[in-house]
Amino acid sequence: ETEIIYCIGCGAEIQTQRPGELGYTPQSALDKGLETGEVYCQRCFRLRHYNEIQPVALTDDDFLRLLNELGQKDALIVNVVDIFDFNGSLIPGLHRFVGDNPVLMVGNKVDILPKSLKRGKMTQWMRERAHEMGLRPVDVLLTSAKKPQEMTELLAAIEKYREGRDVYVVGVTNVGKSTLINQIIKQTAGVKDLITTSRFPGTTLDKIEIPLEDGHFLIDTPGIIHREQMAHYLGVQDLKIVAPQKEVKPKVYQLNPEQTLFLGGLARFDFIQGKRSSFVTYVSNDVEIHRTKLANADAFYEKHVGGLLQPPRQDEVTDFPPLQRFEFSIKEKTDIVFAGLGWITITNPCVIAGWAPKGVAVLTRKALI
Ligand code: GDP
Structure with missing residues (x-):
């Protein structure tokens, strides 16, 4: 039997092969x-029966279709x-897709940033x-989807900027969008009437609509996967170590040139050239940092x-991608970022190299702190 079946909740084509x-x-x-x-x-089923939204990922093509749809709506984009x-x-390219619609940028997971970082500076x-x-963006604000008390400001901002229109919530995977939507559901309507009607099958992407008071909706959209994140190379156990669960404690290292820091077995930082100075690491407190001489670093990694x-754990080493090296010449206060793992702040001009598993982005940006 090859008849196509559609979800009566969201209209997506039902498939049983790709969880x-x-x-x-x-x-x-x-x-x-x-x-x-x-x-x-499964996603609509969970929502119906457990009041819970599951994260779902789209292919690049579907995501482009979704973004294109956004430009044609009259809505607030969160x-x-x-x-x-x-x-x-x-x-x-988000700015090209949203058309004239206002964008409210919401920085989630504020709970894991060091308290020393002022909110105003961050936004x-x-x-x-x-x-x-x-x-x-019409506005930028910070929140934590894990903290109910953090929703007040966000909900007020949404109310202010939507001006009686629908609200589309967009984001890449892992940013905490599902957690955020679930928190909003808890604090607003409740979910009873969320999925009552079947729409025209197949014409709409998987979107969850939360009714707002004036007959408009807050609509959750599926995320797109950013493949350059560390998360895609780690098992569930390792992810728990790497994704910070609580406030990240910065660690300061005084380094001489030709010294190396290892961030667990996941990433490596070489201080190649420059005068002795301090470097500050911002990674999950559960990731251990080791210092060694640059000259010994290759052998040290191989051995340990x-x-x-x-991470990775012993039984994962054979499948773990080899570290790839990126060299940078630093002129001013800069962060070197290991995608999804964290960053190191560099204060003085110097030459450095960052290493991450092949496929994971290493980049520099203007220092955040
Ligand atoms: P989605 O793919 O964007 O829908 O992301 P999820 O909602 O599934 O969240 C991704 C991960 O981030 C999960 O491990 C969540 O527990 C975690 N997370 C979500 N929101 C927060 C937050 O506000 N603070 C912290 N520390 N973790 C969060």
Whole structure:
């Protein structure tokens, strides 16, 4: 039987082969649904029965279609970004897709940034970075999807800027968009009436609509995967170590040239040339940092990766991509960013190299702190 079946919640084409993608339903659930005549994708099923939104990822093509749709709406666009992985959470070209619609930029996971970082400084920095990309947000604010008390300001800002229109929430995967939407659902309508009607099957992408008071909706959209993030090379256990769960404690290292820092076995920082100075690391407190001589660093990694230098764990070492080297000449206060892992702040002019598993981005940016 090859008949195409659509989710009666979101209209996505039902498939049983690719968990985590649009329209996925386990075969057993599909069979059951066909008996009762009500087939939901797993995502809508969870929402209906557990009041819970699951993250879902789109292919690049589908995501482009979604972005194109946004430009044709009259709506407020809420762009959720992860402030711990800011570069990894930007949507390339978003400003071209949103048309004339206002964009509210929301920096999530503020709970893990060091308390020493002033909120105003952070939002100003985000605004500057957004402008560099051609995006002009009507406002930039910070939140933590894990903290109910952080929703007040966000909900007020959404109310203020939507001016009676619909709201589309967009973001790449892992920024915490699902957690945020779930928090909003808890604090607003509740979910009872969320999925009641079937729409025209197949014409709309997987979108979750939360009713607002004036008959408009807040619409969750699927995220797109940023493949250059560290997360894609790690197992679940390692992810727990690498993704900070609580406030990141900066660590200061006084380094001489020709010294190396290892961030677990995941990344490496070489101070190649310059005068003795301090370097500050911002990574999860659970990632151990080791210092060694640059001249010994290759051999040190070879010997200790999977042991002293973790993650990756011993049994993951063979599948772990080799570290790839990027060299930078630093002129002013700069962060070297290891996508999804964290960053190191460099204060004085020098020559450095950053290493990360092949496929993971290493880049520099104007220092955040
Ligand atoms: P999505 O792919 O954007 O929908 O992201 P998820 O909602 O699935 O969240 C990705 C990861 O970030 C999960 O491990 C969440 O627990 C975590 N997370 C989400 N929001 C926050 C937050 O405000 N603070 C912290 N520390 N972690 C968060």
